[in-house]
Amino acid sequence: MSTVTFVTGNANKLKEVIAILSGSQSEGGESKVGNFTIVNKSLDLDELQGSIEEVTIHKAKSAAEILGGPVLVEDTCLGFTAFNDLPGPYIKWFVKSVGLQGLVDMLYKFEDKSAKAICTFGYCEGPGKPVQLFQGITKGSIVESRGPTNFGWDSIFQPDGFDKTYAELDKEIKNSISHRFRALDKLRDFLVSQ
Template identity: 55%
Template sequence: MLVRYLVFVTGNAMKLKEVKAFLGEEPNPRFTLVNQSLDLPEVQGTTQEVAIEKCKRAAQLVNGPVLVEDTALCFDAMNGLPGPYIKWFLKELGPEGLHTMLNGFSNKGAVALCTFAYSPGPPKDDPTKDPEVLLFEGRTQGTVVPPRGPPVFGWNPIFEVNGEGKTYAEMSTEEKNKISHRSRALASLRTYLDSLPSSS
């Protein structure tokens, strides 16, 4: 059976653009990458646990291959917080507020973590079973700095990549795609997709 669509679950146009720039419109002869915004339950847990649960639910809703992304920004001084809850911290505090969270801490180190969860969909022999989920992760080490660069994409203005001297927001798409946590996770995902047969 030929798989026609790989559904990337997002309503975020910037995320979709980055993923398509890296994977292409057709990341594998089996797949055409499309996006769909789904109302998935917000679960608590590690980045990996959140990604797995969201992917299972999305695969059941779509009834086919899906791709779900979860991103975390982990402050060293706060034992990994905000972590997978960065979206809510960002919504309440903004980039400047995230930076000021580390006032009083000498350690401004942080890790940007991206987890892509892929599922081929519910098992054909028993659709009531949980879909299989595979994880692909990427990490980038950096430092939390006062906001620099266009405030277009989340917390990018406060995350300066170690050894680069620039925040994500100050980088061109080409520069960012070489070293970002998302691009590293996508590289692993692309390797996996390339290994799949063109038909089954």
């Protein structure tokens, strides 16, 4: 059994990833997928400016160098169609700078409130190894904040085909349709095939 370190300091993200990957969590926060045990470590990694793919590859290579072994990293984007997919990989900084209402207000004068939630996982076997990317996309719209506001921008993103925001959806439903689920589904297939 090989160990892969999922690098995140976000407790909500960790819970969601473990729930989606294996449907359960051990006392130590580990998850088993195929011949792999996924463990967690929080690292403060530099975030390169660029596309989500470039950001994810850079994070995965950096984490593999620091930890000296197999790593898994994730980067999430929220792209507004009216803004040619910005804020994109900079969504975390937009939320910190202008808040959720500020994001909603940015689209005030635009009729098109559509958006894409994009999640990209990067897996790297170790220092100097190539990075495998696994990406998932969920289309939706930006709406006034509804539901809990404790997980990023979930309360302002309403996925297509639903009348609730990510924040309002039951976790089981969200975890079966989200951008993160779609990326992790591809990652799980990869890990099981190894």
